[in-house]
Amino acid sequence: PQNAYFKRLSSDKNNFNALFADTGYYSVNALSINSDKGDFAPAYFNQSIVYASKSKNTGFLNPTYGWDDDYYLNILQSKVINDSTLDAPKLLKNNFISRAHDGPVSFNSNGTEMVITKNTVGRKKGKNVIVLSLYFSKLVNGEWTDLVPFEHNNTAYNVGHAVYAENDQKLYYVMDSPKGLGGSDIYVSNRLGNNWTAPVILGDNINTEQDEMFPFVNGNTLYFSSNGHFGLGGLDLFEINLPDGKLRNVGA
Numbered sequence: 630p631q632n633a634y635f636k637r638l639s640s641d642k643n644n645f646n647a648l649f650a651d652t653g654y655y656s657v658n659a660l661s662i663n664s665d666k667g668d669f670a671p672a673y674f675n676q677s678i679v680y681a682s683k684s685k686n687t688g689f690l691n692p693t694y695g696w697d698d699d700y701y702l703n704i705l706q707s708k709v710i711n712d713s714t715l716d717a718p719k720l721l722k723n724n725f726i727s728r729a730h731d732g733p734v735s736f737n738s739n740g741t742e743m744v745i746t747k748n749t750v751g752r753k754k755g756k757n758v759i760v761l762s763l764y765f766s767k768l769v770n771g772e773w774t775d776l777v778p779f780e781h782n783n784t785a786y787n788v789g790h791a792v793y794a795e796n797d798q799k800l801y802y803v804m805d806s807p808k809g810l811g812g813s814d815i816y817v818s819n820r821l822g823n824n825w826t827a828p829v830i831l832g833d834n835i836n837t838e839q840d841e842m843f844p845f846v847n848g849n850t851l852y853f854s855s856n857g858h859f860g861l862g863g864l865d866l867f868e869i870n871l872p873d874g875k876l877r878n879v880g881a
Contacts, residue, residue, distance in 0.1 A: 633837070633838055634837065634839060634857060637837075637857075637858060637859055640859075641859035642859075648861060648878055650880065652880070660713075661714070662715050662717075662718050664682060664683075665684075666683040666700065667682065668680055668682040668705075669681055669682075669733070670790070672733070672734060672735050672736055673736075674706070674736045675740055676708065677706050677709055678706070678709060678715060679704060679706045679736075680705055680707075680718075680733070681702050681732030681733045681734070682702070682718070683701070683703075684700065684705070684718075685705065685720045686700055687700070687701065687703060687720070687726060701729055701730050701731070702730040703720055703721075703726060704721040704731055704732045705718040705720060705721065706721050723773060724745070724766050724773045725745065725773075727748070730747070731745065731746075731748075733745075733843070735792045735793060738797055740768065742766070743766050743768075744763055744764070744765050744779070744792075744793070745763070745764050745766070745776075746762070746763060747763075747764055748760075748761065749762040749782070749784075751785060752784045753784075760784065760788075761789035762788055763778070763779035763788055763802060764777060764779065765779065780824060781818065781825065781827065783804075783806070786806050787803070787804065788802060788803070790802055790842055792844055794846035795846075797820065798819060799818070799819055799820070800819075800820070801815060801846055801851070802815070802818075803815055803842050804828065809836065810833060811837070811839065812837070812857065813840045814831070814841055815851075816828040816830050816831065817829050835851070835869060835876065837858060838857060839856045839857025840855065840856050841853055841854070842854045849870050850869070850870055851870075851871055852867065852879075854867070859878065860878050865878055866879050867879065
């Protein structure tokens, strides 16, 4: 009875039917680029969609991940032909690829800077562990520069899923810091020249003791996935107008 998650479910139980309110207005169709391996976190870049996927063999000596024996996450790019047609996806290499998981990736407003989530070796309780970390690169003369680590990466916990916002002056991202509310939480940093200010956790109207992930900002609206708010189960999609709007489950 004291569990905050179940309290939220109980208080919102009469709103269950509202989750289906828009069902008759929209239809969802699968894209041709989807695979049976897991494809997620699309970002628009240069008239194409760039997304994370486990569907491609990189050709490395050990291309599969021991946990599920699937290929490692990689970044794929598919050219947009029209609203519903995309070209066959291609594996992005150079700064986009490594021998471990790579992705998701996000781009600034004019496509000249990217921030990518990558696996790195960390340290926890005296043992080597794999953590997520963020890296930046700039597009100069048609080539991506060497990756620069985010100054707030941490070897003890995951930092990833970053997106630019507010004319590229803010960076929203996810951390599972022990100082958070629990699970993974969404944080924000402000650009300060070539640096970023210390992480600030978003409020408990957004973050919960469960997992909040995959932020995306359009104008003043933050979209994200969570399994900690009232929903249909697992990760649901939510939206909220920043800084102090009302959270809404978009029914997806």
